[in-house]
Amino acid sequence: MPCTIVNIGIAAVLAVAAVVIAGTGIGILFFLVALAIIYLHGYLVPGTPTLTKRYLPASVLGLFGKESVTERRARSIDANATIEEQLVAIGVFTVKDNPALTDSFANAWKVANERFRFEDVDESALRTLFGTDDVSRHAATGAVVDGNQSIRWISESALVADVTASRLLAERGSGWETVEPNERIALLRGLRLFLRVCPACDGAVDVTERTADPCCERPHTLIEVTCSDCGTPLADDAVVGIDADASGRVRAIRR
Numbered sequence: 001m002p003c004t005i006v007n008i009g010i011a012a013v014l015a016v017a018a019v020v021i022a023g024t025g026i027g028i029l030f031f032l033v034a035l036a037i038i039y040l041h042g043y044l045v046p047g048t049p050t051l052t053k054r055y056l057p058a059s060v061l062g063l064f065g066k067e068s069v070t071e072r073r074a075r076s077i078d079a080n081a082t083i084e085e086q087l088v089a090i091g092v093f094t095v096k097d098n099p100a101l102t103d104s105f106a107n108a109w110k111v112a113n114e115r116f117r118f119e120d121v122d123e124s125a126l127r128t129l130f131g132t133d134d135v136s137r138h139a140a141t142g143a144v145v146d147g148n149q150s151i152r153w154i155s156e157s158a159l160v161a162d163v164t165a166s167r168l169l170a171e172r173g174s175g176w177e178t179v180e181p182n183e184r185i186a187l188l189r190g191l192r193l194f195l196r197v198c199p200a201c202d203g204a205v206d207v208t209e210r211t212a213d214p215c216c217e218r219p220h221t222l223i224e225v226t227c228s229d230c231g232t233p234l235a236d237d238a239v240v241g242i243d244a245d246a247s248g249r250v251r252a253i254r255r
Helices: 002-022 024-041 048-055 058-063 069-073 083-089 103-116 123-130 156-172 181-192 248-252
Strands: 135-138 142-145 149-152 205-212 220-227 233-240
Touching: 002 024, 083 181, 103 156, 123 135, 123 142, 123 156, 123 181, 149 181, 156 181, 156 233, 181 233, 205 248, 220 248, 233 248
Parallel strands: none
Antiparallel strands: 135 142, 142 149, 205 220, 220 233
Protein backbone atom coordinates (compact mmCIF):
# COMPACT_ATOMS: atom_id res chain seq x y z
CA MET A 1 0.00 0.00 0.00
CA PRO A 2 2.68 2.65 0.83
CA CYS A 3 4.59 1.93 -2.39
CA THR A 4 1.30 1.99 -4.32
CA ILE A 5 0.55 5.48 -3.03
CA VAL A 6 4.08 6.62 -3.87
CA ASN A 7 3.73 5.26 -7.40
CA ILE A 8 0.33 6.87 -7.90
CA GLY A 9 1.89 10.15 -6.80
CA ILE A 10 4.69 9.71 -9.35
CA ALA A 11 2.13 8.89 -12.04
CA ALA A 12 0.12 12.01 -11.18
CA VAL A 13 3.20 14.26 -11.42
CA LEU A 14 4.19 12.75 -14.76
CA ALA A 15 0.60 13.05 -16.03
CA VAL A 16 0.56 16.76 -15.16
CA ALA A 17 3.83 17.16 -17.05
CA ALA A 18 2.27 15.35 -20.02
CA VAL A 19 -0.71 17.73 -19.93
CA VAL A 20 1.62 20.73 -20.03
CA ILE A 21 3.71 19.30 -22.88
CA ALA A 22 1.19 17.41 -25.02
CA GLY A 23 -2.29 18.43 -23.89
CA THR A 24 -5.05 17.23 -21.59
CA GLY A 25 -6.01 14.13 -23.58
CA ILE A 26 -2.46 12.74 -23.60
CA GLY A 27 -2.07 13.49 -19.90
CA ILE A 28 -5.27 11.65 -18.99
CA LEU A 29 -4.32 8.71 -21.22
CA PHE A 30 -0.87 8.52 -19.63
CA PHE A 31 -2.37 8.53 -16.12
CA LEU A 32 -4.85 5.75 -16.95
CA VAL A 33 -2.11 3.58 -18.48
CA ALA A 34 0.09 4.20 -15.43
CA LEU A 35 -2.74 3.15 -13.09
CA ALA A 36 -3.21 -0.05 -15.09
CA ILE A 37 0.51 -0.85 -14.77
CA ILE A 38 0.41 -0.20 -11.02
CA TYR A 39 -2.65 -2.45 -10.65
CA LEU A 40 -1.04 -5.35 -12.55
CA HIS A 41 2.48 -5.10 -11.16
CA GLY A 42 2.07 -3.22 -7.89
CA TYR A 43 4.40 -0.41 -8.97
CA LEU A 44 5.22 1.96 -11.84
CA VAL A 45 8.88 2.52 -10.99
CA PRO A 46 10.88 -0.67 -10.25
CA GLY A 47 12.41 -0.75 -6.80
CA THR A 48 9.84 1.37 -4.99
CA PRO A 49 8.49 -1.53 -2.88
CA THR A 50 11.97 -2.08 -1.45
CA LEU A 51 12.71 1.63 -1.08
CA THR A 52 9.47 2.44 0.75
CA LYS A 53 9.96 -0.43 3.19
CA ARG A 54 13.56 0.61 3.79
CA TYR A 55 13.25 4.38 4.09
CA LEU A 56 9.73 5.22 5.25
CA PRO A 57 9.51 5.65 9.04
CA ALA A 58 8.14 2.70 11.01
CA SER A 59 5.23 4.89 12.16
CA VAL A 60 4.19 5.47 8.54
CA LEU A 61 4.58 1.81 7.60
CA GLY A 62 2.51 0.88 10.63
CA LEU A 63 -0.45 2.87 9.28
CA PHE A 64 -0.58 0.40 6.39
CA GLY A 65 0.03 -2.76 8.43
CA LYS A 66 3.64 -2.93 7.18
CA GLU A 67 6.85 -3.61 9.04
CA SER A 68 10.27 -2.08 8.58
CA VAL A 69 13.11 -4.22 7.21
CA THR A 70 14.60 -4.46 10.71
CA GLU A 71 11.33 -5.66 12.22
CA ARG A 72 10.85 -8.27 9.49
CA ARG A 73 14.36 -9.61 9.95
CA ALA A 74 13.71 -10.02 13.67
CA ARG A 75 11.16 -12.69 12.78
CA SER A 76 12.26 -16.12 11.68
CA ILE A 77 10.80 -19.52 10.85
CA ASP A 78 11.80 -22.31 13.22
CA ALA A 79 11.62 -25.59 11.31
CA ASN A 80 11.40 -27.49 14.62
CA ALA A 81 8.23 -25.70 15.74
CA THR A 82 4.67 -26.71 14.90
CA ILE A 83 3.07 -25.15 11.84
CA GLU A 84 0.93 -22.95 14.07
CA GLU A 85 3.95 -21.73 16.06
CA GLN A 86 5.84 -20.93 12.85
CA LEU A 87 2.97 -18.94 11.38
CA VAL A 88 2.29 -17.05 14.61
CA ALA A 89 6.00 -16.19 14.90
CA ILE A 90 6.08 -14.49 11.50
CA GLY A 91 2.80 -12.65 11.93
CA VAL A 92 0.64 -14.78 9.66
CA PHE A 93 -1.66 -16.24 12.34
CA THR A 94 -3.33 -14.60 15.31
CA VAL A 95 -2.54 -15.93 18.76
CA LYS A 96 -5.89 -17.38 19.82
CA ASP A 97 -7.47 -20.64 20.95
CA ASN A 98 -8.95 -20.76 17.46
CA PRO A 99 -6.20 -19.30 15.26
CA ALA A 100 -6.95 -17.48 12.03
CA LEU A 101 -5.06 -15.55 9.37
CA THR A 102 -4.15 -12.02 10.35
CA ASP A 103 -6.01 -9.43 8.31
CA SER A 104 -2.78 -8.04 6.86
CA PHE A 105 -1.61 -11.43 5.55
CA ALA A 106 -5.07 -12.46 4.33
CA ASN A 107 -5.38 -9.23 2.33
CA ALA A 108 -1.84 -9.50 0.93
CA TRP A 109 -2.48 -13.13 -0.06
CA LYS A 110 -5.73 -12.21 -1.80
CA VAL A 111 -4.03 -9.47 -3.81
CA ALA A 112 -1.12 -11.77 -4.72
CA ASN A 113 -3.52 -14.46 -5.94
CA GLU A 114 -5.44 -11.94 -8.04
CA ARG A 115 -2.24 -10.78 -9.73
CA PHE A 116 -0.98 -14.30 -10.34
CA ARG A 117 -4.07 -15.15 -12.40
CA PHE A 118 -2.32 -13.43 -15.30
CA GLU A 119 0.78 -15.62 -14.94
CA ASP A 120 1.69 -19.28 -15.45
CA VAL A 121 3.24 -21.50 -12.81
CA ASP A 122 6.45 -22.28 -14.67
CA GLU A 123 9.54 -24.07 -13.41
CA SER A 124 11.04 -20.77 -12.30
CA ALA A 125 8.11 -20.26 -9.92
CA LEU A 126 8.52 -23.84 -8.67
CA ARG A 127 12.23 -23.32 -8.02
CA THR A 128 11.37 -20.32 -5.89
CA LEU A 129 8.61 -22.26 -4.15
CA PHE A 130 10.87 -25.17 -3.15
CA GLY A 131 14.14 -23.28 -2.79
CA THR A 132 16.01 -25.61 -5.15
CA ASP A 133 16.98 -25.70 -8.83
CA ASP A 134 16.27 -29.43 -9.10
CA VAL A 135 12.54 -29.29 -9.74
CA SER A 136 10.37 -30.10 -12.74
CA ARG A 137 6.65 -29.72 -13.32
CA HIS A 138 4.56 -32.77 -14.17
CA ALA A 139 1.14 -32.14 -15.69
CA ALA A 140 -0.97 -29.32 -14.30
CA THR A 141 -0.82 -30.17 -10.61
CA GLY A 142 2.37 -32.14 -10.05
CA ALA A 143 6.10 -31.60 -9.55
CA VAL A 144 9.19 -33.68 -8.86
CA VAL A 145 11.77 -32.24 -6.46
CA ASP A 146 15.39 -33.39 -6.17
CA GLY A 147 14.71 -36.13 -8.68
CA ASN A 148 12.81 -38.40 -6.30
CA GLN A 149 10.22 -36.46 -4.29
CA SER A 150 6.85 -36.31 -6.01
CA ILE A 151 4.46 -33.52 -5.01
CA ARG A 152 0.85 -33.28 -6.14
CA TRP A 153 -1.67 -30.53 -5.45
CA ILE A 154 -5.42 -30.98 -5.15
CA SER A 155 -5.99 -28.36 -7.89
CA GLU A 156 -4.18 -25.74 -9.95
CA SER A 157 -5.64 -23.09 -7.65
CA ALA A 158 -4.07 -24.83 -4.67
CA LEU A 159 -0.71 -24.71 -6.46
CA VAL A 160 -1.14 -21.01 -7.19
CA ALA A 161 -2.00 -20.36 -3.53
CA ASP A 162 1.20 -22.12 -2.44
CA VAL A 163 3.34 -20.16 -4.91
CA THR A 164 1.96 -16.80 -3.79
CA ALA A 165 2.02 -17.70 -0.09
CA SER A 166 5.65 -18.83 -0.31
CA ARG A 167 6.62 -15.46 -1.76
CA LEU A 168 4.87 -13.65 1.07
CA LEU A 169 6.44 -15.93 3.68
CA ALA A 170 9.89 -15.30 2.21
CA GLU A 171 9.32 -11.58 2.76
CA ARG A 172 8.04 -12.00 6.32
CA GLY A 173 10.34 -14.69 7.73
CA SER A 174 14.12 -14.54 7.40
CA GLY A 175 14.34 -18.30 8.00
CA TRP A 176 12.22 -19.34 5.00
CA GLU A 177 15.30 -20.09 2.89
CA THR A 178 16.42 -22.69 5.44
CA VAL A 179 13.16 -24.66 5.37
CA GLU A 180 13.40 -27.93 3.42
CA PRO A 181 11.03 -28.55 0.46
CA ASN A 182 8.92 -31.19 2.25
CA GLU A 183 8.60 -28.94 5.30
CA ARG A 184 7.59 -26.03 3.10
CA ILE A 185 4.81 -28.06 1.53
CA ALA A 186 3.53 -29.15 4.95
CA LEU A 187 3.48 -25.56 6.16
CA LEU A 188 1.79 -24.27 3.01
CA ARG A 189 -0.79 -27.07 3.08
CA GLY A 190 -1.66 -26.11 6.65
CA LEU A 191 -1.88 -22.47 5.66
CA ARG A 192 -4.23 -23.30 2.79
CA LEU A 193 -6.69 -24.82 5.27
CA PHE A 194 -7.35 -21.25 6.42
CA LEU A 195 -7.88 -19.57 3.05
CA ARG A 196 -10.59 -16.91 3.23
CA VAL A 197 -11.31 -16.52 -0.48
CA CYS A 198 -10.82 -18.69 -3.55
CA PRO A 199 -7.62 -17.92 -5.50
CA ALA A 200 -9.43 -18.70 -8.76
CA CYS A 201 -12.52 -16.50 -8.49
CA ASP A 202 -12.49 -14.64 -5.14
CA GLY A 203 -15.51 -16.71 -4.09
CA ALA A 204 -16.33 -17.61 -0.50
CA VAL A 205 -14.58 -20.64 0.98
CA ASP A 206 -16.39 -23.54 2.65
CA VAL A 207 -14.68 -25.68 5.29
CA THR A 208 -16.29 -29.04 6.02
CA GLU A 209 -15.19 -31.62 8.55
CA ARG A 210 -16.48 -35.14 8.93
CA THR A 211 -15.53 -38.20 10.91
CA ALA A 212 -14.33 -41.43 9.32
CA ASP A 213 -14.29 -44.54 11.50
CA PRO A 214 -12.35 -47.21 9.58
CA CYS A 215 -12.25 -50.79 10.79
CA CYS A 216 -9.47 -51.58 13.27
CA GLU A 217 -8.25 -47.97 13.33
CA ARG A 218 -8.85 -44.91 15.43
CA PRO A 219 -11.45 -42.46 14.09
CA HIS A 220 -10.16 -39.73 11.76
CA THR A 221 -11.36 -36.18 11.21
CA LEU A 222 -11.36 -35.36 7.50
CA ILE A 223 -11.08 -31.69 6.49
CA GLU A 224 -12.02 -30.34 3.08
CA VAL A 225 -11.72 -26.73 1.90
CA THR A 226 -13.56 -25.82 -1.32
CA CYS A 227 -14.83 -22.73 -3.10
CA SER A 228 -18.58 -22.38 -2.63
CA ASP A 229 -18.88 -20.43 -5.90
CA CYS A 230 -16.82 -22.36 -8.47
CA GLY A 231 -16.47 -25.64 -6.55
CA THR A 232 -12.66 -25.73 -6.82
CA PRO A 233 -11.03 -27.94 -4.14
CA LEU A 234 -8.39 -25.92 -2.31
CA ALA A 235 -7.11 -28.05 0.56
CA ASP A 236 -7.71 -31.29 2.40
CA ASP A 237 -6.20 -33.08 5.37
CA ALA A 238 -6.92 -35.77 7.94
CA VAL A 239 -6.08 -35.91 11.63
CA VAL A 240 -6.35 -38.87 13.95
CA GLY A 241 -8.99 -38.73 16.65
CA ILE A 242 -11.94 -36.52 17.53
CA ASP A 243 -11.73 -33.43 19.75
CA ALA A 244 -14.82 -31.41 20.65
CA ASP A 245 -12.64 -28.52 21.88
CA ALA A 246 -10.65 -27.94 18.68
CA SER A 247 -11.54 -28.14 15.00
CA GLY A 248 -9.80 -30.56 12.70
CA ARG A 249 -7.89 -27.88 10.83
CA VAL A 250 -6.60 -26.38 14.08
CA ARG A 251 -5.38 -29.80 15.20
CA ALA A 252 -3.81 -30.29 11.76
CA ILE A 253 -1.47 -27.32 12.27
CA ARG A 254 -0.67 -28.29 15.86
CA ARG A 255 0.76 -31.71 15.08
